[in-house]
Structures are given as C-alpha cells and as structure tokens.
Amino acid sequence: MNDQIFKTPIEYLKGVGPQRAEILKKEIAVFTYGDLLSYYPFRYIDRTQFYKIRDLNLDLPYIQILVRLKSFEHLGDKRTKRLIAQAVDDTGEIELIWFQSISWVQKNLHLNQVYIIFGKVTFYNGKAQMAHPEMELFNKEQSNRGNLSLQPVYSSTEKLKQYSLDSKGIQRLMASLLDVCLSQIDEVIPTYLIHQYKLNKRAEAFQNIHFPADANTLKRAQNTLKFEELFFIQLKLLRSKLLRTKKFKGNVFENVGEKFTEFYENILPFQLTNAQKKVIKEIRADTYKGIQMNRLVQGDVGSGKTVVALMAMLLAIDNKFQACLMAPTEILATQHYHSIKSLLKDEFVSVELLTGSTKKKSRRIIAEQLELGTLSILIGTHALIEEPVKFKNLGFAVIDEQHRFGVEQRAALWRKNIIPPHVLVMTATPIPRTLAMTLYGDLDVSVIDELPAGRKPIETLHLFENQRLRMFGLMKQEIAKGRQVYVVYPLIQESAKLDLKNLMDGVDVMSREFPLPDYRISIVHGQLKAADKAFEMQRFVKGETQIMVATTVIEVGVNVPNATVMIIENAERFGLSQLHQLRGRVGRGADQSYCILMSGTKLSREGKIRLETMVKTNDGFEISEIDLQLRGPGNIEGKQQSGIMDLKIADLALDQKILQEARKCVIKILDEDPELLKSEHEGLKSFFAKTENGITLDKIS
Template sequence: MGKKIYDSVSVLPSVGQKRQEALNQLGVFTILDLLSHFPFRYEDIQEKNLLEIEDQEKVTLKGNVVSEAVVSRFGPKKNRLSFRLIIEHAVISITFFNQSYLKNKIVLGEELAVFGKWDAKRKSLTGIKILGTSSGDSTNDFESIYKANKGIKQKTIFELVKKAYQNYHELIPENVPNELKEKYRLISHNEAVYGMHFPTSQEQSKQARREVIFEEFLLYQLKLQSLRKKQKAAGYGLQIKYDVKDLRRFIASLPFELTKAQKRVVNEICTDLKEPMHMHRLLQGDVGSGKTIVAAIALFATANAKYQSALMVPTEILAEQHMESLSQLFDPLEVRIALLTGSTKVKERRIILEELENGQLDIIIGTHALIQKDVYFSRLGLVITDEQHRFGVNQRKILRDKGKEPDVLFMTATPIPRTLAITTYGEMDVSIIDELPAGRIPIETTWTRPKNFELTLEFMERQLRLGSQAYVICPLIEESETLDVKNATDIYEKLSAYYATRYQVGLLHGKMKSAEKEQVMHQFKENKLAVLVSTTVIEVGVNVPNATTMVIYDADRFGLSQLHQLRGRVGRGHKESYCILVANPKSETGIERMKIMTETLDGFVLSEKDLELRGAGDLFGSKQSGLPNFKVGDIIGDFGALEAARQEATELVNNPKFMIDPKYSQLRKSLGLEQLSEQNFN
C-alpha cells in the first residue's frame, strides 16, 4: 500500500510514542492534521539597520563576535550568557538568560545572527535565539510560530511539518472547486499550505491565509447547509394541529399584551408547529425580553394538539422558577404539568414517570433528570432547551430521541448579532425578540474606581435599609498570585465584617457542590440573605425581584455581553434597580467599554460593540457557546469570507449535480457525504 494523506503521524521519522502522544494532545493525528496545524503567528526575523530599530522591538542583528562568551550563575538554576558583537562600527552587548548551552555556538571572530529584544537606552540586545553563524544554517525572513505543549517544542513541530510537506505535498486535497477558486482569485490549497508554513513575504502569507480561511468556512457551511436540507427535505416532522381559536383565547387571557417582537416570534414558531416539516429553531431574546411567555404559548399549542412537551433547563432553581410561573398560567386550563429534577423524591418521581409514559402529563419541566434512561414519553411533540449552550450536543440529542422527531426550540439570553447568528447557526431558523415589554423600569448603570468603594457600600446599605437585596460579583473565587483582581472569598469575609449583625451575607461559587449552591440560592430567593457575593455562576439563574443592586468588581475584566447578563439579574421587580461597575481600566478601550455599559441597556447593541472591541471569544465567554472553533478563520474579522462561503454552500447544496458530478467528488469525500443519486438527494 502506498502512502496516504490520512497516514498516522507516527510514520514520520523521529515520531515515537511520546512525541505522537504530544501531537495527539494538539489535535494532530494524521499527516493532513499536521499540515493543517498552521502557525498562529510569524516572527519577522529580517536583519535590520541599527538606526531603524525602536525600543523593545524584536529584531535580528548580525555582526562579528568581538568578545569571549562568559557564563555567570546566580541562584540555584539561573545563569546569564554575555558577549559582544560589532555591527556597523558599533559594539553591542548581547545577553541570553538561562541558555548557557549556546556558549559553544559563539566563536570569537565569526559572524553571528541573533534574534532578540532591543534595549535602546543601553544599546543592548536580550537574546531569544541564535539564528545562524557564518558556518551554520542560513536564516529565512519569517519564522513560523506554532501552538505547542510540554511534550513537543514548536521548533520540532516545524521540522516535522517540513518533512511531511516534502513527502506528502502531492496528496494534499483540493476541496474548493475550480470555479470558486477563479471567482474569488484563490491560489491552490497546496500552495496555500506551503505559504502558511514557509512564507518568504507578507504577501505570500496573506494569499495563503485567504485560501485556507475560505476552504475551512466553505466546508463548515456545507455541513450546515447539508444538514438543513436534509431536515427540510425529510418531511418526517410532526404536524402539531392545535386549535387556532383556543390558542388565541389563551393569548388573550394573559395579564399583559405581547410586544410586536413577541407576536412575530410566536407566529414563526406556531407556523413551524403546524407544518409537517421538522422545526429546528433558535430563539434569541435579551434579558427580560419575555422568552418564557413565548415558550409558554408554544407549550400550550402543543398540549392543545394532544402532544407532550419537555422543557429542559440547566439548574434546579431555574426549573422551579419555570414550574412556578407556568403553573399559574396552566392550572386553570387543566393543562397537566410536572417538575422533575435530581431532588425529586423517589415516590414522587415514580408517579411522574408513570404519568408521563401513560400520557397523563402534558408538560414536563426539568434539568438533566429528563435525559435519564428510565424517562419515557407517550407522545413527545416539542422539546425546548433553555440556555442551550449549557448542555452538550449529546445531552440535547438524548432528550430529542425520546420522541419520534419532535419539534425542537433552543432558547438563549446571550444576544448574538442577527447576521452572525444566521451564519454560524446556519442549520437552524433564527427568531429574535429585539424589544423589551412596556413598563419595565430601566436599570441605572454607573461605573466607579476602586478607591470609591466605600461610597458604593454606603449606597448599597441605603438600598438594604429599604428591604431590598444586592449581588456583589467577583471574577475569581480565591486569591491569585498572577492576577491583581478581587476574589469572592475575600470580599465575602470583608462584607460579612462590614455589615456584622445588620445583614446576612452569602457566598456562591463554582467549586461548591450543586446541593450547596442550590441551598444558598434558595436562601437568597427567600430573603434570608441580604447580600450575595458570587462569581459569574449567577449569570443565568434565579429570578429574585427583590434584588435591586448589582455591584460588579473588576468589571473591565468581563466582556460587555457578560456584564449585561449579570446586570440582568436585577431590575426584575417593580423597584428601581442599579448596577455599579467597579473598575480601573488601563486603556482607552477599557474606559470606552465602561462608558458604553452606562449608555445602553440593549444587549444586541452591546454584542455588536463587543464584537468590534474584543472579538468572538470574549463575546461568547466560554467554549460552551456552541460557536465553531476555526483553525485560522475569525468569524468576526473574516465575516465577509464566512458570509460568502455560506452563500456558495447554499447554492452547491441546492444544485442537483452536487452529489453526482465528478468535479465535486473530493469535496464530498472531505465532507463524508455518501454518493447519492440525483433522485435520492432531491
């Protein structure tokens, strides 16, 4: 058998078991993985004239060694290697720290190229590496820097990539069809791989990056659009035939009128329910926009059509909160509803499961308890997942598979700009509630420096005297040696001492056991605690209308969208509410972000600003966002390419020849799509 691009990296010389394991940890298993493990940046190591160099700039200097290399030792494991080069008639001091092994490379009188950081005041260079000698290797102008780990150095990765390219470059697949390469003026993928790893100019690197980004966006979008077409074309979705008059009566009976945005979203969802197609919809709504009532209308419509619904939420507190509010709506209508969580007692749980399986229950609200093996439905028609990013793909699938292709509605309070949502969640339909209900009292937001915290405490105490409650948020649980930020444990102790016997202070953080967290949240909800000191675990949590003050320490360490989510924990009742951001921003951008928070309460506006200022990683906070993780492409910086790829993918998937034309065979192979006949695909 000949060599293949999907051969294990272990076929390369010098890749033993340990090195293979180190590569595997980086997501590199095959030769193709290795060639796709692109540098995340480049060092410009072109030799520069002394007069062109700025202070603290990383540069390459080349000259002749004019002094012996001397190693000085200080401390048990520290050393300093010093020597001098003559460059353009100037004598420059060179220092390497903890690299005494380089001494043998420094030969008096020989030419030497050194890469390091320039100190303009001292006319000296702190060496990073020796690039070449008159008798050694020549240097390139750009050095590729790779993501590495303890098991393998980035220099070793570069050498392995070089070997892999030399031996396998002719097998690198060309996924982008020729017509798209011509349309977007893209180089071949083979050239792009070379240009990414071994660029000789910025232009070569730029052209390589354009092709690599478009290809990975195209492959991603093709998977999404193929899935979307499969879902739409299958035609095996449920047809939930609710009575329109009954649904209208239910909506009319609500104690408030729906906003225009809620009405629009309700129409979109209810139209999906009645269609025989499978619903796969994402509902976005800002904090307090009324997603729960929209979900309630969908639940009622499903029950009216004699189907069952499941509403899965990430915490018991949230499940109980939904149970309480939905029971008030449904009990008078004899819609049968139950709550199932990890805390449900054995006897009660057995009764609930029996009624669910027998069809005596219309709606079940619960946590992960809903996806246990012994949970069976009689006629599951609708699955709603609240804060969908808090659940894994498999967890959501387990619940969905408990019915025969039930309609699916995901809900999230993390605002994502519409264009980005459509492009990144391309397999779903997207509904957005972009309007807040009338009558909501705006949250007054201010920001202050840490030196004014005494005034913040005084303001908070005035609110506590009125019978209200307060949150105090910190970025860390415990003290950190590396970060100069406030921690929850320290603040909890200080506030407990400050308020002494006047007010009870509680502590909540992610290291606590679930039962402990639930207990603290219950105490706060029942007003047994006046102040709750917490990390961001309360970002999505219980509804406490009596909490009117939100204090966020080190607010400049959070993204705007996360700050907005935290702010949304207050302002849920009829009292005026306040959010105080305590921050000491070190940059103009940091100050601008604090000002933006005080100027708008619109989560979608803030998410747009976050995208501009910080990028997608900070906007969505953690890897739980469900957004794709591209190797090179940036969904914000390269949004134009992402949108172009989406449009091209949609056209390809809807082209009857896509699954049968030989010119798309490599693309189909890379996507893992089976070759179907034109008749089967349509």
C-alpha cells in the same frame, strides 16, 4: 485530496520514525501526513528586512537585527539570576537578556560571531533590550544564494525540542512532506469559485502557506485555506439541515386552540413586544409544515424568551402533544418552573419539575402521569433524558442555554418520541453573527431584540477601590427604598495565585458595614448543598434579606424584580459575556437599576476595554462582538460541544467577510444542486463524503 496518502501514519515520513512519531502525537496531535500538512506556521520571519539598532522604537512588531555578540555578564543572586549579552551593529548597541536556559545559551552562543536575532524590542533607561531572542548564526554564503523571503515559525514544546523538533525541525519535516505529497493534492473547491474569488489552486495554497515567497503570496494562500475551511463547515451544517428536512418528518400543529387563545387573551398579565409576536409567528409557521422544527431564539437577559417558549408549548398542548423544557442547572430549571407556574395561574395546564433533587415518590407519580398523558409540561434538568422518563406523546422540546449540553444529551431528547419533537433552543448569551453562523448554522435563527415596555436601561458605573464609600452609599440608599442588592465575588476561598477579594472576606466587610438587626445578608456559592442554596435563595426572593453575597452561581436563574443593584467585585477578572449576564440579574422591574463594577487601579488593556464597554452599552449583541474580538471564538461558550469549531486557520473574529461569502456560495450550490451531481461539483462531493461525519443524501431513503 487523494485521501490515502494523507491518512499515512506520520512515522513513515522521512525524518520521523517511531520515537519522534510518538512525541508528535502526544504534544501536538499530529498522527498522519494530513495532520502535519495542516499544522500551519503561527508567524513568519521577514528575511527581506533587517533593522538597524539606531532605528529601533517601541512601536515596532517582532523584528530581526544582524548583530555581533560582544560580551556576556551574569547578574543577580540564585533566585534572580539572569544572563545579559551586549550585541552591536555599526549603528549602536543592544542588550540581550535571558532569565532561563542560561547554561544552554552560554554553551551554544559564541562571542564575536554574527547572529540574526529575532524578538520584540523594549527599552530600559533609554537602552534597547530584547528578552529571550531567537538566535540564528548568520550564514553569509547561504544569504548570497538567496534565503527564504518569509521563514515559517511553528509552535513547538520543550519535549519536542528534546527530539530536535523545534520550529526549524518542524520546518524540515514540512519540506519533506511537501516533496512527497504536493503532486497528489486534488482540487475540491469548484473551479468557477477559484476564479471568482481569485484563490490559489489547492496544492499551491499548501506550498505557499508553509514556504511563501513574499507577503502577497502568503496572503493569497491564507485566504484560500480560510475560505476552504469555512466553506466546508457551512456545507456540513447546511447539508445537515437539508437532510434533516428530508429525513425527519415533524408533527403538524394544525390548531391554534383553546389553551393558547385563553392564555393570550385573558391570562397573560402584560402585552407581548413586537419582537416576541414575530418569533411566535415564526414558530407557528414552522410547526405547521410537517417538517421537524429546529429553531434558535436569541434574546438578551429579560427580553421574554420564557413567555415565547410557554406559548409555543401551549400550541403543542392544543394539538394533543406534551412539551418539556430542559435547563442546564437545577437553579435555572426551578426558576423556569416557578416562572411558568406563576404565569399560568392555578391549574390551567399541568406542569411538574424533575431534577436530581426530586424525591423518589414524586418521580414515580411524574413518570405515571407522563405515560398516561395527563401531564402536559415537564420542566427539568438532564434528568428529563434519563431512561425511566417516558412521554406518551412528546411534541415540543425547549432547550435552554444549549451550549451547556453535550450532543448526546440533546439527541436523547429526540428519541423520546417516534416522530422527533419540534426543538426550540433558547440562549440569553448573545452570539455574534459570525459565531451563530458557525455554532448554530444548521438552525433557523430568531432574535428577540426588544425589552418589555416599562423597563429602564441599567445604569453602569466603574468604581476603583478608593471609591468604595460611594458604593456603600448607593447600596444604603437603595435598601432604604426597600430594594435589594447582589454582591458577586469571583472566588469562594483565597487564592495565593490571584490577588482577588474572596467571598468570605466580602461577607465580613458587608456584615460590619451593614450590621444586624437593620440589615440581613444571604450567602450563596457553589459549594453549598442544594437544599442550603435553595433556602438562602428563597430568603432573598421573599425579601427576608436585603443583600445577597454570592459567587457567579447566580449568573443565571435568579429573578428578583425588587433587586436593583448588582455589585461585581474584581470586575476586571470576569469576561464580558459573564459581566453582561450578571448585570442582567437586575433591571427586571420598573425601578431604575444600577450595576457597579469594582476594580483595582492596575488594569490590563483588555480589562480596561471590557469595563469601558460595559459602562458604554447595554446591548448584548454589541458586547458579544467586542468579546469575540478580545477573546477569539475558541473561548466563547459552546465551542467545546459543537464539534465544528476546531478551526485550523480561520479566525471568526477577523474573517467575517470570508465566512459570509463561503456561506453564500454553499447556499447557492445546495439550492441549485442539492445532491452535488453536477460535474463541476464532483470534487466537492468526493471530498465531502470522505470527511469525518460527512453524510451523503443517497444514504437516506
């Protein structure tokens, strides 16, 4: 792309000017010609087909009908005011309904005129209705000249509409823009790939995405632009990985020494799974190469990622390096600290915890030990990356739940040593393969897909409000066996907007059903002070309380093998990923565990699918794929901080095949031409060098 014209400020486009430019910037982040060009329609009106009223049914998508307005009628009082118009064609009658902008509708729509109406059809008492239809006066002469086959529809806002920038207004700007810039759009995808995948030329793709002649033309333009978008994301990620291996040397861990061997052979209280052994071998191979390791370890809740991380840290210690583990919350950091301390036994290796709550005196001692090199493993929150924390020789860094840290926070860890430490990223949030390729495409990926021996699958039940007695019965049955129970609520205080059970009401109900002195209850939520939260947690961990009533603060970081029941109130309000994380708090011992999903009887389609999925499977990766289908990638954790997930047209839930093909092409190109020096890659190199954050190999000595 000739990038100069696309960097032109939007105010210089014919029909924009200073005022409209300001509103375009504020409302839809369109600052330049290039921004407007990639502001794609979100749907299209098919002008090739008009439906007759007699043929309407509920299964139809958004459709258009040619009707004549027959009458208007106001109904309801001031609070429930609505406007109803009767409209007809030669086969029947349809009601058009407006609940808002009533005066505008009456002022601008005229009886006995013929309109094209567009919207979703519903039925009430057997009569067809359409609420807030899009209305366009039918122009017979224009129709005879041949209207667009597919008319683009652009997202607009109330403020944009005040400047005549509704969908039609944006469409006019787009036509003006294409007139100016179409001839200046350069090819960037190599010609041989355009032929191989039957893609459009780039200019043709932009023309056809905004003004397609028919459905096939549109489909080809969409595929072209999706391929290009995903191709450049993969090129950025994989080239970054290639550059890192050239630029960043890694410390070589030559020895599998005394600490690692002693721990594995004599201290580790259980057998590693084959999946854990495989990942440790991959880490061992990485740290021996002399290239900085960047590896992602994915594993379901309870799959044993912490043990793998610990053994990798012992490998670093055997090679005279220090190690650290950074977690996103104090609860999780503390949990890792206690877990690792209990695995190591006594003073096998020196381990300390550093969080925001660490006292000043302890901080000073930790800082001295770190600089002297007498402290081997430091576990903590982002306190680890603060300026006073200086390692003597940091060789290995573990980052847990990376998506909760910003890019700068992660980079600060790298700067803790002259040669950047090897980095192991852990996540208990199973990531769909396509999302992992995009979020973590520059990392090597390991998967722990095996639970430790002796673990029984968690039994999940979905109960409605009228089955609450059954829930209480199961709780009492498990507590009688000496087990413990979590009860999780979505909110701390009552919300007028959402009809949810709140935690404090829940405490009252539980206190009546499970009274003192036979039962004791812990209460944990995000508004408690850290010390109070820790106190309540410890009471539950020690078995002094049988029931923990909590908010999702316990989603990660609590490991109580004796807890066998997880009850999630208003489960339909939680995302699949969160439900799966919460369920993973139980089933951590050898006893049969249960997850009870409580919900109201009125469930949305998505809510029903989520709960059915949880009952059907315990497989986190299967759940994550369904979650991606339901929510889309924009809502999956990690998107905000990746810097590469602002997809304009591709959809990771739907375009997995295109992503895989694009990645395959990039891998082949970088294998054969890592410097992009071949003539057929000239456009590719030029475009990539101009993109934001584009890095060229020749910048690196």
